[in-house]
Structure formats: structure tokens, C-alpha cells
Amino acid sequence: MSAIVIRQKHGLAHDEVRARAEQLARRIEQLLPVTWAWQGDEMTLTAPPGPARGTTGKVRVASDEVHVEVRLPLALSPMRRLVEGKLRQKIDALLGR
Secondary structure: OEEEEEEEEOOOOHHHHHHHHHHHHHHHHHHOOOEEEEEOOEEEEEOOOOOOOOOEEEEEEOOOEEEEEEEEOHHHHHHHHHHHHHHHHHHHHHOOO
């Protein structure tokens, strides 16, 4: 598995970052049949069977930082840089940058 880890500082209220992360998860859910759930301040996302099967992600929301970790299956490892670039764009947009 190939891992992508992104830590991004923010200056937003904790509840605002959490709400924005959930909005993004709902948009992803409309495009792809992913499942996601909150456990405390950590959101876990899982891809269903299909081309992205085995892809998992976690988003941890802290008072001053968002920590994103995505694990790609071996079949998607060649796309790691592309996926990481898109994730960074989404996180920047999420945090209003």
C-alpha cells in the first residue's frame, strides 16, 4: 500500500473545520460510492469494491490542524502523486486558502 499523509494548519474554529470536512465527504459520496463516518474528531472513509477497492482514508480535525491520511492499494500506487495533488487542492479549498 502507498500512503499519503498531509498536515495542514488552519485558523478556523474547530466546529467549522469539522462541518467543512463533512460537506466535502458528502460531495465525494455523491460522485463515488464511498462510506464515511465520524468517530470523535476522526472521519474514516472507505472505498467500496471496484477500481478503488482497498483505498481508505482518515481525516483528523484538531484545534489548529487537519491531518489527512490516505492509503492506496497497490493497483493505484502509480497514481499517488496525482491523488496527493488533488487532495492538497481540496484541503486548501476546505480551509479557505
